[in-house]
Amino acid sequence: MADGPVAVTIGQRPEPVHTIAVYAFDGMAPFELGVVVEVFGLARPELSGLLAAPWYGLKVCADRPGTPLNAVGGFSMTARHGLDELAAADTVIVVAVPNTFSGEISPGLVAALRTAYERGARIVSICSGAFALAAAGLLDDREATTHWRYAELLQQRYPLVRVNPDVLYVDNGNVLTSAGSAAGIDLCLHLVRRDHGAKVANTVARRFVVPPHRDGGQAQFIEAAVKPVEEEDDGIARSMQWALDHLASPLTVAMLARAARMSDRSYLRHFTARNGTSPMRWVITQRIAASLPLLESPDGTVEEIATAVGFENAATFRHHFGRAMRTSPTAYRRTFGRGVA
Structure with missing residues (x-):
């Protein structure tokens, strides 16, 4: 990864790059950080001709740049940038906090978040990162979300925050929060959609191999058990592709079940188990x-x-x-x- 954003030329005119800064810390789980890097830091030749403005410049920032940070899974990484650069970014993303239940938030991070917000930056959290935004006072009198496991704790610790534990993400304009882990993908794609439009966001989602927009909230996942993949799943996938090919036509569960070569009852059961939502x-x-x-x-x-x-x-x-x-x-x-x- 380059040390910082690189100027991009569209036509013959240099354009300023929108800088994304993401916070890294010792002991972090790598998934959420990887989501941010994948969406905003990856070279995207598939977007050639689609962008009306430059792609993002990404900086991974930490309290002590250059110091190795241990990650869950037994490896370490080094962030090249510090909190001054995080405070100066156009969008700041906090993917988690080191220990959600201890309540300890880096004072440097809190100060950098306040500085960034006051100068007009967009502030974003994924999963338990909402606790850092709340500690900085950025969620007071705002609706916000976090992983359902931490929602009650967030509400208790920061009573001025209107915690919504059911949604995948909340967009308050310049302050956005998302639920746990994979909901960070939804929020990052939402940011791309806001900045570059649905066609670009859909293209990024396609490379990510995820839907560009998921309906429903995280409540559907709270008590849901992971079910084994069965042979009928091939029929479910076939029916979903058939529905996408006939989206403008009237569609019913019976029609989708026929495309899957399943009974209506069996189709409803297997579709919901696989996708966490009903066919319609x-x-x-x-x-x-x-x-x-x-x-x-x-x-x-x-x-x-x-x-x-x-x-x-x-x-x-x-x-x-x-x-x-x-x-x-x-x-x-x-x-x-x-x-x-």
Whole structure:
């Protein structure tokens, strides 16, 4: 990884690079850090021709740069950058804190977060990183989330925070929080979607081999047991691909079950066990995801887009879009539309 962001030229004009700084510490689990590095630090030739602005510059920062940091799993790593550079970044991401239950948060990190926030940076947490944001006072009187295992503790320790333990992430504009581990992928893709649009975010998600947007919250995972993969799973995958190929058409559970060559009852059971949601909720999520690049285009009314992605009417589209995206299709188009008046 380079020591810092490198200037990027689009056409013949140099553009400033949006700097992402992520906090690393001794004893951290590497998954969440790896998510941030994968999304924001990886070279992305697949985005050639899609970007209207430069990709990100990534800096991994620590309290003591250059000092080896032990990671869970028996290896170590070294962060090249310190907290001054973290405080100066455009987006700051805290993926966790060293010991959630002890309540000990690095004073240097807290100070850097406050400095970054006061100068207008975007502040983001993944999993227990919300405790650092709360310690800096950045979650006071705001809705926030964290891993469901820590939600009650976060509420007890920081009573001014409105903790929502059910969602995958919460976007408060310049302060964003996500639930545990894999929800960090959802939030990072959301940041890409905000910065570069749905088409770019979908491309990144495809390389990540994950859906560009997941419906539902983390409540579905709290007591869920991991079930063995069965032979019918091939049929489930086949039905999902068939649904994506026919998204604009009316779809029912019976039709999906037929595509999977399963009975309706068996299909419902196996689909829910595999995906953590019902077939029709999954279809709604895919239709919303398909609507995003259409809303970013100046072509087509909301009514026409609703029909194009398979919703019965615009009212139904607006209802489901609002529940999933926490905004309306029109507001999304106004924010992310390219050349939309």
